[in-house]
Amino acid sequence: MRLILLGPPGAGKGTQAQRLVERHGIVQLSTGDMLREAVRNQTPVGLRAKAVMDAGQLVSDEIVIGIISDRIDAADCQNGFILDGFPRTVAQAEALDRILAEKGLKLDAVIELRVDQTRLLDRIMGRAADARSRGEPVRKDDDPEVFKTRLEAYNRDTAVVSPFYAQTGRLVTLDGMAPVDEVTKAIAGVLETV
Known part of the structure; x- marks a missing residue:
């Protein structure tokens, strides 16, 4: 099962990805984590990335x-x-399609968690308050100013990916404002059809 989860910061992608990892035994691939790993392992691409980042x-x-x-x-994928x-x-997105085609693979689902962006800041502040009440550190990106910057960047740069997948008929949009368990159930329903 090969999936993409789309949506702005705070939409719940990380929560849902973790549930999918646990339920289906698949791997969550974060580009940031992969980049750091490639640099650490000194792969050819990692060495090029390190030079650019340095x-x-x-x-x-x-x-x-x-x-x-x-x-x-990799074997775990x-x-x-x-x-x-x-x-x-x-x-x-176009490059990913080419890569997968070259490898004889395809995406099984592209799922967008659509949210009311005017309510996201409240969600993020609630998440930060919950972490504090549990005595856990608050994520850096849960700071309201950092979050606003991330949301602006998403709207400026990344929101165009959803229409790309919609045009190809591969996008399924779900209500990311629904309770977490309902979103999980809705995703499971989508995946039953692939």
Whole structure:
């Protein structure tokens, strides 16, 4: 099972991805984690990425796509994976389609968690308050100003990926504002049809 979860920060992608990992025994692939691992393992793509990052620049689509391509070949991805943080642009989505086709693979589902962005800040502040009440550290991205910046970046750069998948008939949109267990059930319903 190969999936993409789309939606703005705070939509619940991480929570749902973790549930899918546990239920289906697939791997959650975070581009940030993969990038750091490739650099740490000094893979050819990792070395290129390190040089770019050391120069204080953003890693190019070419490098990110190379890391994704290498990572989905790993043994733990044979049962499937959930892409987290990728694709962020239409160019990355098109490249992913090419990579998967070259490998004889396809996406089983592209699921967007649609949310009311005006209510997301309340959700994030609630998540931070819950963490504090449990004595846990608050995630850096749960700071209201950091969150607003991330949301602006999503709307500016990444929101275009959903229409790309909608045009190809592969996008399924679910209510990300529903209670967590209802969202999990809705995703399970989508996956029963693939």
